[in-house]
Amino acid sequence: MFFSRGQIIEILSSEDVSLRDDLCARAHNARLKYAGEGIHYRGLIEISNLCRKNCLYCGIRRGNKVVTRYDMPDNQIFELTNIAYLKGYDYVMIQAGERQDASFISRIESIIATITQRYNGKMKVALSLGEQTEATYSRWHEAGAARYLLRIEASNENLYHKIHPCDNTHSYDVRKNAVATLKKCGFLTGSGVMIGLPFQTIENLADDLLWLRDMEVDMCGMGPYIPHSQTPLYQYKDIIPSEEKRVDLTLKMTAILRLMMPHINIASTTALSTLHPDGSLSCGANVLMPRLTPCTDCYKLYDSYE
Numbered sequence: 001m002f003f004s005r006g007q008i009i010e011i012l013s014s015e016d017v018s019l020r021d022d023l024c025a026r027a028h029n030a031r032l033k034y035a036g037e038g039i040h041y042r043g044l045i046e047i048s049n050l051c052r053k054n055c056l057y058c059g060i061r062r063g064n065k066v067v068t069r070y071d072m073p074d075n076q077i078f079e080l081t082n083i084a085y086l087k088g089y090d091y092v093m094i095q096a097g098e099r100q101d102a103s104f105i106s107r108i109e110s111i112i113a114t115i116t117q118r119y120n121g122k123m124k125v126a127l128s129l130g131e132q133t134e135a136t137y138s139r140w141h142e143a144g145a146a147r148y149l150l151r152i153e154a155s156n157e158n159l160y161h162k163i164h165p166c167d168n169t170h171s172y173d174v175r176k177n178a179v180a181t182l183k184k185c186g187f188l189t190g191s192g193v194m195i196g197l198p199f200q201t202i203e204n205l206a207d208d209l210l211w212l213r214d215m216e217v218d219m220c221g222m223g224p225y226i227p228h229s230q231t232p233l234y235q236y237k238d239i240i241p242s243e244e245k246r247v248d249l250t251l252k253m254t255a256i257l258r259l260m261m262p263h264i265n266i267a268s269t270t271a272l273s274t275l276h277p278d279g280s281l282s283c284g285a286n287v288l289m290p291r292l293t294p295c296t297d298c299y300k301l302y303d304s305y306e
């Protein structure tokens with residue numbers, strides 16, 4: 001279904017609950033019709049919280065010295081993968097902070113190959129390991145990984161710079177071009193944004209949706225921004241939309257995206273379920289990523305209220 005920028009802005013700005021309910025109902029029907037009735041489960045394994053980056057919103061940013069860093073041993077990754085397999089999931093989502101060193105790259109390559117071979121293709125690997133070179137993406141794809149998730153976070157360049165340090169490690173252009181690079185390397189590629197960031201406008205969110213459409217992403221994960229007290233962006237916690245508003249915007253963004261791109265995979269994100277336990281499965285989402293990581297506090301991107 002076609003949405004103009006103006007229509008998206010109007011829907012996102014509306015306070016009318018019945019409009020949202022109607023939008024969600026239409027998105028839900030589109031999901032059933034075009035993406036299928038089933039929900040896809042990806043077992044999320046957060047293999048390490050070491051990260052070379054310093055994103056201003058994220059609790060495991062390099063600059064947060066209070067975090068206890070960990071790096072899960074291979075055998076634990078394989079045990080958790082087996083749990084995912086026994087639960088009937090057909091994917092594990094391997095996630096970590098960003099690292100680009102040679103030992104990390106080859107270790108991931110061999111983990112991917114082991115999982116892919118062990119289950120004869122019945123357990124597939126999705127990755128969420130940040131920005132890498134084209135050569136690394138290719139190596140990991142050749143080792144057997146099928147999907148890669150790398151959110152743009154904010155498609156507007158000015159906003160991107162307000163939520164990331166302005167240095168070579170956080171280049172907007174590299175981030176923006178990564179989706180095309182990942183597709184070129186053969187990945188089913190996902191992106192997504194945070195919703196309700198400080199300085200973010202409704203127009204920014206409308207443009208995020210148009211960007212995801214233009215990039216022809218294969219999957220998307222969008223969730224509300226949730227402040228983390230040990231991050232620089234926390235100081236702006238009082239100028240962001242209320243929790244209720246961020247949930248409302250997330251549900252409407254999800255529904256519009258489903259109607260715009262009926263066939264893609266859309267995740268109901270962990271950040272959304274933190275604020276809204278029902279998630280977005282009734283507003284167009286069709287993917288859940290249950291956490292398999294056993295530690296509860298080791299990979300805290302945002303403050304939780306549990």
Ligand code: 5AD
Pocket residue numbers: 057058059151153193194223224225226227228271301302303
């Ligand atoms: N609130 C919500 N989502 C966050 N992420 C990181 N920090 C936060 C936060 N404070 C999201 C980013 C990243 C994904 C792994 O988690 O979008 O891509």
Ligand code: SF4
Pocket residue numbers: 051052053054055058059060061062096097098130
């Ligand atoms: Fe690292 Fe990702 Fe957090 Fe940025 S959002 S600091 S890249 S883990």
